[in-house]
Amino acid sequence: MKLIDSHAHIYSEEFKEDQREAVVRAQEEGVDRIYMPNIDHTSIDAMLEAEAQFPEQCIPMMGLHPAYVNKDFERELYLVEEWLSRRKFAAVGECGIDLYWDKTFLPQQQEALKVQVELAKKHQLPVILHTRDAFDETYEIIAEAQDGTLRGIFHCFSGSVEQAEKVKELSFLMGIGGVSTFKNGGLDKLLLHLQLDDLVLETDCPYLAPAPYRGKRNEPVYVPIIARRVAELMNKPVEEVAEKTTHNALNLYKL
Template structure:
């Protein structure tokens, strides 16, 4: 089975001691592409070094993560735009709104998301959205910017069936990861009612490792565990889930 990890911070510090082994393990598990979301200016070098080490496998995006939006966010966004003008990236991201840790910079997060939505349209790229405790706030801005050309992923989707329907209405995909395997993750109430055509698989490594690795470092090699749970909940074969979610990801991210 050919698999895609549509969201992985494989360049992060957590992989500094065994990154080549982690990528090799992912390939052995059938993961052929690993899409890497950017965080801010401090993560760019490590991300691009990872791309250079594993060309064609580890593929970068460019964006500003909402929890790194501070008073100097405009300077960060100038850098994002500079990079998007300079070379190809698979997507704009990871960006969005995060109200879990801190609501202090909500206005700045909203402004940063608006700017990145426009950059996605300008560069004809998909956008990868972070919506932790902020689905409604993020949805509102994306819906306002949707002119028929915007595509992307609501990454780490763990919302309600109603929210899933809203994502579909926007012509966006839902990124499904380790939360699908959690006992109280809530996706058991959503996945039986959505279409495979609306999903991509992800790890968000090193975070949110699926059961039975919950609480430990996540990695792209665990995508088959997410796949297995999605197949169970949707009453599909693992082969069907693999084929359709991989096609969805490759179609979205085509460079």
């Protein structure tokens, strides 16, 4: 099976000691490509170094993570814009709105998302959305900006059936990861109402490792575990899950 990790922080400090081994392990399990979302200016060098080491496997994006938006967010966005004009990236992201930890900078997060959505349109790139405790706030901005050209992923999706329908109406995909294996993750009910055409697979490593590795470092080699769980919940052959989600990711991220 050929699989894709559509969202992985393989460049993070957690992989400092064994990044090469982690990429090779994933390749041996059929994970062909690893798409890397950016966080802010501090993560760019490490992300591009991972690309340099594995140019066929580790593909970078460029964006500003909402949890790193603060009063100086405009300076970060200038840097994002500069990088997008300088070279090719697979997507704008990850960006969005995160209200889980702190609502202090909600207006700045909203403005940062709007700017990055316009950058995605300008560069004809997909946008990768982080929506923790903020689906409605994020959806409102994306729906207003959708003119038929905007595409992307609601990453780490674990919303309701109604929210999933809204995502589909926007012609966006949903990223499914390790939460699908959690006993009370809620995706068992949600996936019954979705089609494989709506989905891509992701790890969001080093976070959200699937069972039986929950609580440990996540890594791209676990994508097959997620594929098997999605196949089980949707009553589909795992080969079909792999084929469809790989097609969806490659079609979205075409460079």
